[in-house]
Amino acid sequence: GAVVSQHPSWVICKSGTSVKIECRSLDFQATTMFWYRQFPKQSLMLMATSNEGSKATYEQGVEKDKFLINHASLTLSTLTVTSAHPEDSSFYICSARTGRKDEKLFFGSGTQLSVL
Amino acid sequence: AQRVTQPEKLLSVFKGAPVELKCNYSYSGSPELFWYVQYSRQRLQLLLRHISRESIKGFTADLNKGETSFHLKKPFAQEEDSAMYYCALKGSGNTGKLIFGQGTTLQVKP
Numbered sequence: 402g403a404v405v406s407q408h409p410s411w412v413i414c415k416s417g418t419s420v421k422i423e424c425r426s427l428d429f430q431a432t433t434m435f436w437y438r439q440f441p442k443q444s445l446m447l448m449a450t451s452n453e454g455s456k457a458t459y460e461q462g463v464e465k466d467k468f469l470i471n472h473a474s475l476t477l478s479t480l481t482v483t484s485a486h487p488e489d490s491s492f493y494i495c496s497a498r499t500g501r502k503d504e505k506l507f508f509g510s511g512t513q514l515s516v517l
Numbered sequence: 518a519q520r521v522t523q524p525e526k527l528l529s530v531f532k533g534a535p536v537e538l539k540c541n542y543s544y545s546g547s548p549e550l551f552w553y554v555q556y557s558r559q560r561l562q563l564l565l566r567h568i569s570r571e572s573i574k575g576f577t578a579d580l581n582k583g584e585t586s587f588h589l590k591k592p593f594a595q596e597e598d599s600a601m602y603y604c605a606l607k608g609s610g611n612t613g614k615l616i617f618g619q620g621t622t623l624q625v626k627p
Contacts, residue, residue: 405560435614442526444603444619445561450612458612494561498613506615508561 403429405497407509414485415517422480422512424495430475431497435506436468439492448493451478485516519544521606523618530594531626538589538621540578540604549607550587551615552578556600564589564602574598594625 404427414420424434432453437445449459449470457470467489469481478497482489495509520543530536542548552564565573567580567587578589587604604618 433613437617445617447614447616450614496561496615505563506613510560 403427403497403499403505403507405431405495405507405509407495407512409512410510411513411515413515413517416486417484420482420485420514422482422493422495422514424478424480424497424509426476426497426507429497429499431478431499432475433498434472434478435496435498436470436478436480437494437496439494439511441492445494448480482514485514487516490514490516519606519608519616521604521616521618523602523604523621525621526619527622527624529624529626532596533593536589536591536594536598536623536625538602538604538623540587540589540618542585542587542604542606544585544606544609546609548580548582548587550578550580551605551607552576552587552589553603553605553617554600555603561603594623596625596627599623599625 406425408423434451436448439445447460448463449457451457451470451472453472453475459465472478492513494511496506522541551566553561554564555561576591580587601620601622603620605615608614
């Protein structure tokens with residue numbers, strides 16, 4: 402099946418710094434990628450929908466300037482957590498939509514962000 | 518409002534026992550529903566979706582529009598079924614975004 406690679410798998414950073422997370426579709430072109438956030442023992446909450454070559458669509462309550470999303474190519478989307486704070490600590494997961502007729506979503510392995 | 522509810526956080530059964538993981542949804546229109554599974558230390562992966570009417574690893578799920586439910590069932594649980602299960606609803610529009618339930622941990626004891 403299709404593979405979505407997400408890096409890094411975990412990152413620890415100091416408060417006030419920025420962190421970039423990459424999501425790559427390895428063997429297919431993903432016109433749309435999604436970014437989710439998951440708190441411990443809770444569900445995945447959609448943060449934003451990322452479309453190649455256009456601005457991301459953010460869900461209500463998600464700060465656009467805080468969580469910068471760039472989808473520069475059909476195989477790469479990045480999420481940058483700017484000026485991170487401890488409350489941004491969470492598990493971030495990306496998924497990519499194949500865009501074929503029988504479209505499916507494939508998920509990255511997630512990134513655990515810890516802000517000190 | 519579009520919403521998915523999984524009322525059970527944890528479901529614990531013995532090997533060989535039947536399993537039913539509950540999922541209810543709220544959606545105006547024709548819903549498209551999925552079950553995703555996450556095994557320990559692995560990424561989320563699709564288990565099945567209602568439009569395919571398939572059975573994967575012995576699991577089935579039937580969409581009941583009257584009860585707005587999409588429960589996941591398996592007649593005889595196996596230890597390797599132990600995992601986190603998420604019910605998901607495809608949101609309106611053509612974005613393909615999914616709305617997830619809270620998830621249910623299935624624990625199959627030997």
